Amino acid sequence: MRNQNQYENQRDAQPHYAAVPLTDAPLGLSRRTLLRACGTGLGTLALNDLLAGEAAAESSPLAARQPHFPSKAKHVIHLFMNGGPSHVDTFDYKPDLNKHDGKSAPGGNLKTERPTGNVLGSPYSFKPYGESGIEVSELFQHTAAHIDDICVINSMHANVPNHEPSLMLMNTGESLQVRPSMGSWLTYGLGTENQNLPAFVAMCPGGYPIKESQNWQAAFLPGNYQGTYIDSSHTRIDRLIANINNRRVSRQAQRQQLDFLRNLNRRHAGDRATDQRLDSRVESFELAYRMQTDAAEAFDVSREPKHVLEAYGDGVQARQILIARRLVERGVRYVQLWHGAGQPWDNHDDLETNHRRLAGQCDRAIGALLTDLKKSGLLEETLVIWGGEFGRTPVVEMPKKGSNQGKMNGRDHNHHGFTVWMAGGGVKGGQRYGKTDELGFKAVENRVHVHDLHATVLRLMGFDHKRLTYRYAGRDFRLTDVHGRIIDDVIA
Numbered sequence: 001m002r003n004q005n006q007y008e009n010q011r012d013a014q015p016h017y018a019a020v021p022l023t024d025a026p027l028g029l030s031r032r033t034l035l036r037a038c039g040t041g042l043g044t045l046a047l048n049d050l051l052a053g054e055a056a057a058e059s060s061p062l063a064a065r066q067p068h069f070p071s072k073a074k075h076v077i078h079l080f081m082n083g084g085p086s087h088v089d090t091f092d093y094k095p096d097l098n099k100h101d102g103k104s105a106p107g108g109n110l111k112t113e114r115p116t117g118n119v120l121g122s123p124y125s126f127k128p129y130g131e132s133g134i135e136v137s138e139l140f141q142h143t144a145a146h147i148d149d150i151c152v153i154n155s156m157h158a159n160v161p162n163h164e165p166s167l168m169l170m171n172t173g174e175s176l177q178v179r180p181s182m183g184s185w186l187t188y189g190l191g192t193e194n195q196n197l198p199a200f201v202a203m204c205p206g207g208y209p210i211k212e213s214q215n216w217q218a219a220f221l222p223g224n225y226q227g228t229y230i231d232s233s234h235t236r237i238d239r240l241i242a243n244i245n246n247r248r249v250s251r252q253a254q255r256q257q258l259d260f261l262r263n264l265n266r267r268h269a270g271d272r273a274t275d276q277r278l279d280s281r282v283e284s285f286e287l288a289y290r291m292q293t294d295a296a297e298a299f300d301v302s303r304e305p306k307h308v309l310e311a312y313g314d315g316v317q318a319r320q321i322l323i324a325r326r327l328v329e330r331g332v333r334y335v336q337l338w339h340g341a342g343q344p345w346d347n348h349d350d351l352e353t354n355h356r357r358l359a360g361q362c363d364r365a366i367g368a369l370l371t372d373l374k375k376s377g378l379l380e381e382t383l384v385i386w387g388g389e390f391g392r393t394p395v396v397e398m399p400k401k402g403s404n405q406g407k408m409n410g411r412d413h414n415h416h417g418f419t420v421w422m423a424g425g426g427v428k429g430g431q432r433y434g435k436t437d438e439l440g441f442k443a444v445e446n447r448v449h450v451h452d453l454h455a456t457v458l459r460l461m462g463f464d465h466k467r468l469t470y471r472y473a474g475r476d477f478r479l480t481d482v483h484g485r486i487i488d489d490v491i492a
Contacts, residue, residue, distance in 0.1 A: 112413060203335070
């Protein structure tokens with residue numbers, strides 16, 4: 001039965017755009033005379049632009065809305081370690097791992113994607129942090145300084161040990177079919193607090209991750225809710241955001257062009273059945289125009305004091321994590337940060353070297369981010385999520401049969417048990433929830449499926465995951481499909 005709630009009522013309604021009509025001047029009438037005849041001259045143009053902006057904000061499909069329940073969390077920063085970081089080398093301390101190093105795993109190995117061998121001990125040291133005493137790897141010392149604000153979920157599990165379906169499951173709640181991403185669902189439900197910036201930003205330096213834009217797709221939701229991709233390897237604003245500046249046409253002339261185009265599109269739409277693609281295209285034009293004002297300032301980290309830049313450190317990861325903070329400060333709803341193109345954390349070989357390098361690129365900045373958010377009070381309303389699409393095996397990966405390739409110093413994919421942590425936004429920090437077996441192979445206590453994680457994230461953001469739905473092809477779809485349970489113990 002179709003749920004009757006505010007989102008279902010809105011889903012059938014189409015956005016309206018307040019047009020500012022163009023007035024043709026009588027032949028021979030100069031611009032100056034026309035402005036004088038209007039009574040207020042250039043002030044009228046400025047007022048029209050302001051009123052048009054206010055009207056667009058009120059009628060925009062991205063206008064800020066209230067969730068089902070009161071909630072602390074209003075924004076999300078999702079730190080996505082694409083490729084699958086090793087939980088047993090980061091946030092899931094297993095002292096038995098080194099005891100069995102080089103030996104067969106007790107009870108045998110679970111099946112993974114590739115051939116595996118004996119237990120591979122962790123090359124990293126762990127130590128307890130904070131009042132909670134949670135052990136964290138040396139790889140994430142700066143992050144660990146905030147462990148009392150972090151809930152470490154050690155009992156995550158997914159469906160299969162392959163990147164593509166696991167990425168889709170973690171980002172859209174569905175392994176195979178085209179579905180809207182979590183960021184799209186949240187912007188559909190909440191809108192945005194800043195009409196001059198995208199509501200949902202996906203930053204990935206150097207290109208796309210595996211599955212590319214499907215990770216932040218809107219699918220059958222209106223296109224307004226799709227993530228805006230940013231290649232954060234660039235520093236120049238015109239490279240960071242393509243075509244952000246128009247060097248040939250003034251903003252006043254752009255406004256006139258857009259008003260004219262909007263009127264034409266409105267006439268075009270009036271002769272046809274409602275077309276969400278047309279509405280989304282018009283809104284994208286409007287957003288691009290408005291972004292010229294705010295985007296350059298929001299993405300320019302050089303405006304930060306020297307001590308802040310030093311706290312985050314150098315490099316692309318530091319810069320994009322700092323940008324994420326600046327975006328949520330300006331009302332952006334959902335910011336997803338990918339570590340890089342492809343799957344950088346997919347360390348089948350040379351795990352010790354590669355994981356140290358990758359963690360070194362982001363740990364300092366993550367610590368600085370949590371420090372800044374807490375100092376400003378934004379941590380209370382910003383949900384920070386860290387993790388990948390799955391974890392890695394506690395046993396070594398072997399070369400494929402008949403092949404001499406493979407260094408036997410890495411770990412294979414592991415969907416049976418892995419770690420995701422959350423902080424801020426109403427999360428109960430300073431705890432480990434659930435656990436894997438003695439070697440970290442499989443979740444065995446308080447198991448949390450990806451659907452459960454999504455249901456819990458939505459609850460933290462103020463939504464009942466069963467009621468945040470969208471009707472498509474005769475069915476009410478939701479992020480959690482027909483699954484998902486809220487993990488109450490991680491909510492403060």
